[in-house]
Amino acid sequence: MGAAGYWLYKHRRRPGDEEKLAKPTPHSTAIEVFWSVGPLLACIGLFHWGVVSYMNMRVAPGDSVQVQVRARKWAWEFEYANGKITDQLYAPVNKPVRLIMTSQDVIHSFFIPDFRVKQDVVPGRYSTLWFQATEAGTYQVFCAEYCGDSHSNMLSKVVVLPPAEYDAKVNEDDTKGVPLVDIGKKVYEGKACNSCHSLDGSPRVGPSFKGLWGKTEALADGSSVTVDENYIRESILNPNAKIAKGFQPVMPTFQGSLKDRHIEGFIEFLKAQK
Amino acid sequence: MATTDIAVPAAHDEPKRGLSYLEITSGLKSWLLTIDHKRIGLMYLGSVIFAFFLGGVFALLLRAELLTPGKTFVDAKTYNQFFTLHGTIMVFLFIVPAIPAALGNFFLPIQVGAIDVAFPRLNLASFYIYLLGAFVAIYSIITGSVDTGWTFYAPYSTETDTNVIPMVAGAFIMGFSSILTGVNFVVTVHKLRAPGVTWGRLSLFIWSLYATSIIQILATPVLAITLALLIMERAVGIGIFDPKMGGDPIMFQHFFWFYSHPAVYIMILPGMGVISELVATFCRKKIFGYKAVALSSIGLALVSFLVWGHHLFVSGQSEFATIAFSFLTFLVGIPSSIKVINWTMTMYEASIDLKTPMLYALAFIWNFMIGGLTGIFLGVLSVDVHLHDTYFVIAHFHYVMMGGTAMAFVGGLVYWWPKMTGRMVDERLGRVSWALIFLGFNLTFFVQFIMGARGMPRRYYNYLDQFQKFHQFSTVGSWVLGLGFLVLLYALVQSLRSGVKATSNPWHSLALEWQSPSPPPLENFEAPVVVTHGPYDYHLVKTTNT
Numbered sequence: 163m164g165a166a167g168y169w170l171y172k173h174r175r176r177p178g179d180e181e182k183l184a185k186p187t188p189h190s191t192a193i194e195v196f197w198s199v200g201p202l203l204a205c206i207g208l209f210h211w212g213v214v215s216y217m218n219m220r221v222a223p224g225d226s227v228q229v230q231v232r233a234r235k236w237a238w239e240f241e242y243a244n245g246k247i248t249d250q251l252y253a254p255v256n257k258p259v260r261l262i263m264t265s266q267d268v269i270h271s272f273f274i275p276d277f278r279v280k281q282d283v284v285p286g287r288y289s290t291l292w293f294q295a296t297e298a299g300t301y302q303v304f305c306a307e308y309c310g311d312s313h314s315n316m317l318s319k320v321v322v323l324p325p326a327e328y329d330a331k332v333n334e335d336d337t338k339g340v341p342l343v344d345i346g347k348k349v350y351e352g353k354a355c356n357s358c359h360s361l362d363g364s365p366r367v368g369p370s371f372k373g374l375w376g377k378t379e380a381l382a383d384g385s386s387v388t389v390d391e392n393y394i395r396e397s398i399l400n401p402n403a404k405i406a407k408g409f410q411p412v413m414p415t416f417q418g419s420l421k422d423r424h425i426e427g428f429i430e431f432l433k434a435q436k
Numbered sequence: 437m438a439t440t441d442i443a444v445p446a447a448h449d450e451p452k453r454g455l456s457y458l459e460i461t462s463g464l465k466s467w468l469l470t471i472d473h474k475r476i477g478l479m480y481l482g483s484v485i486f487a488f489f490l491g492g493v494f495a496l497l498l499r500a501e502l503l504t505p506g507k508t509f510v511d512a513k514t515y516n517q518f519f520t521l522h523g524t525i526m527v528f529l530f531i532v533p534a535i536p537a538a539l540g541n542f543f544l545p546i547q548v549g550a551i552d553v554a555f556p557r558l559n560l561a562s563f564y565i566y567l568l569g570a571f572v573a574i575y576s577i578i579t580g581s582v583d584t585g586w587t588f589y590a591p592y593s594t595e596t597d598t599n600v601i602p603m604v605a606g607a608f609i610m611g612f613s614s615i616l617t618g619v620n621f622v623v624t625v626h627k628l629r630a631p632g633v634t635w636g637r638l639s640l641f642i643w644s645l646y647a648t649s650i651i652q653i654l655a656t657p658v659l660a661i662t663l664a665l666l667i668m669e670r671a672v673g674i675g676i677f678d679p680k681m682g683g684d685p686i687m688f689q690h691f692f693w694f695y696s697h698p699a700v701y702i703m704i705l706p707g708m709g710v711i712s713e714l715v716a717t718f719c720r721k722k723i724f725g726y727k728a729v730a731l732s733s734i735g736l737a738l739v740s741f742l743v744w745g746h747h748l749f750v751s752g753q754s755e756f757a758t759i760a761f762s763f764l765t766f767l768v769g770i771p772s773s774i775k776v777i778n779w780t781m782t783m784y785e786a787s788i789d790l791k792t793p794m795l796y797a798l799a800f801i802w803n804f805m806i807g808g809l810t811g812i813f814l815g816v817l818s819v820d821v822h823l824h825d826t827y828f829v830i831a832h833f834h835y836v837m838m839g840g841t842a843m844a845f846v847g848g849l850v851y852w853w854p855k856m857t858g859r860m861v862d863e864r865l866g867r868v869s870w871a872l873i874f875l876g877f878n879l880t881f882f883v884q885f886i887m888g889a890r891g892m893p894r895r896y897y898n899y900l901d902q903f904q905k906f907h908q909f910s911t912v913g914s915w916v917l918g919l920g921f922l923v924l925l926y927a928l929v930q931s932l933r934s935g936v937k938a939t940s941n942p943w944h945s946l947a948l949e950w951q952s953p954s955p956p957p958l959e960n961f962e963a964p965v966v967v968t969h970g971p972y973d974y975h976l977v978k979t980t981n982t
Contacts, residue, residue, distance in 0.1 A: 197777060205766050208816050213759050216817035220755050268592040269685055271750065271825060275891025278822040282751045284686060285591065286679020289752040302900070306825040306893045308585050309592060311512045314896035410597055 222292035226260035233270040233283045234414040236312035237354030238303065242332050247419055249352035251320045253295055254328040260292040266414050271307035274320055282307055295322040311367065312357040337423045346431025349424050353416065361435055368413060369406050371435045380407040394429050456955040471556035472958060476563050477542030478856065484538050487529035492921065494522035499914040502907045505899050512897040516583040519895060523586030528607045529570055531837060532699065534845050535706035537617055540645045542856060544621055546949040546956065547639045549630025549965035554623035558616055566613035573606030585895060590677035590688040594669050601667055608663040611656045618652030621645055632967030639947055639971045640729055644709025647733040651698045651740060659695035686751055693744035701740040703837055705733055707844030708775055711797050714847055715779050717945040718794035719786035722972040725778045732771035739767050749820050758817065765815040772808050776801060792866030796847025799874045803839025807832055810885065828888025831881045839877055846924065853931065854938030858955045865927035872920030879913025947971040
């Protein structure tokens, strides 16, 4: 580029040169070999380095901690070996962690910029990714494959903890001794109900929760239903059974990812949204 | 080598001339039913400029929305439609047809010394197929729009409640226009060369259009199949991309990129051809390594079919396929760098005239070099894993397409404008537009490399606060860029209204199209052409009046 700039200046057309015609530049084998072989070697080197580091990135060590990852519009869910489910990924420091990921709807992509890892999460198959965090701390997780309205809010965190704290976190029962309504609030935020259901009365992808409890809701098929405990439970576990009028059947099921106590807490939370 | 002496006609001995192609008939019907490749080229030109304006408005809107995280002035769904429409319009309505169908239609037959393309009626049909596709696509925008991104990835595109079918049908229809234009060009180059226009005397613009046409003919049908499958999936649920029915969403990506990667070369190759013309004319020198530059176009066309898998490095395709695609991707660097090095070498000891078109050619070389080198980053596997689907990719793509092809399009437009319209573009306005566009472009996109390397994912309506200063910088850059295009538009309109009348050869070029009057007569030349030298043989010119 420097050479081009210099030649541009040196060989610019000066006044009086209007009829000047340039001679073709002669062939020079030495120069051509220099500018072909040099970059060629550099590219082979880069390719080699890329492949070796890529293979290290793809093959997880045998002693990795395994975590199941489920993606859905628009939240991440992590399940550990003991059945514990969290909305943030907890990982022990200095130990390899292997994620086995699948999507319940469209394609998502699990991306931790700080760890330089990314892998698409595809419905109907499992994809894997592994990392080993070397420092305790909290790291950003993005969804990197466009997945609709709240794609840019499909965020989470990796929380890297020292081994003892990690074990305590994964084994703790976070619903014990907590008021039901607070459990419900955590579900509302952690399962990203808030990306589709507002608390202020404005409809989003789904109906707002404000004043929903006890209401007679008109359904898309022309019938109606009273919003009570059983309707809410059904809507969480089998969301497309009854569709509220004016909305699309797009909500994913939460079968298997919420325990009874979570659902009971969520119902209490809903009652509080007057 | 033959030592034929060539005399460049000076300004005072303008050839005697009859009516130009613009004057010979008039009225709306004489345009709408014309089979003259020049008029069809101009109608394409008007259409692609309108498409560029429309796509540009969406670009400015989406950049404005990104001034702040969260809502600036539209909601997430509208923003998602903005970037989808920006991408779809720019790719299918502007950049694919821009240089081949507009400038190529006009100049390919003239540069081979022919009266018209091989199949003039087919050429008009291509134009109307393009228009039909464009109208169907615009119909989709008016009736509910699209929010899938221009890539239409399944299963999102089969699930979303926006109006995907007409948009995809529009792209499907426009594909046929592209195929037919390709066929027309290939036959024209093979069959209609005037006496003396040997393969070794074809302009590099024609070589690049020839390579482009091959890709258009071979790759576009695969896009048509893919889009037809997507329509069937959405309309009747055939399940080919739906895992619930045994289908595979990754297969859509393979199908899509099997066309869309070669399509990137449909977009860039004609631009490279234009740059070769500009560099030769404004350096008044034979292009360094003519044969290598010509064959590198064909080389790029071939390699373009073998690298689609580099869009799927993190999709879950097999590691072995990924490594093979990475290796093949590195091969793209060879023909690309041959071109850049040979343009640069052409400038060495040349007689360089920094007129507006040459400035755009230099902008192309600068931007394309940044776009090309960052492509190497993306080809290195482990680096791509981090950069994939971030703003780094956005910046890389725009450096090649916007900084490359769009610069070449504008440079070619200003260069050939006198031939097409018979009037010059004001040099001062041209340079101002160049400065604003070049500066604005780099302000807008360079910062996106940094943002992407720090992990900012693409297609994000909301973003973390740490990225705001980069986004704001980029948005301000987009205003400078937009202003530059407005100045250019003003310069073109002003040229049409009151521009200086052009002589037949205002740039003193040796290329064949400049040996005909400006604007050319209906049959392109006043008399049948016999060519005795190549388009860049400046060293053979006998200087008569120094």
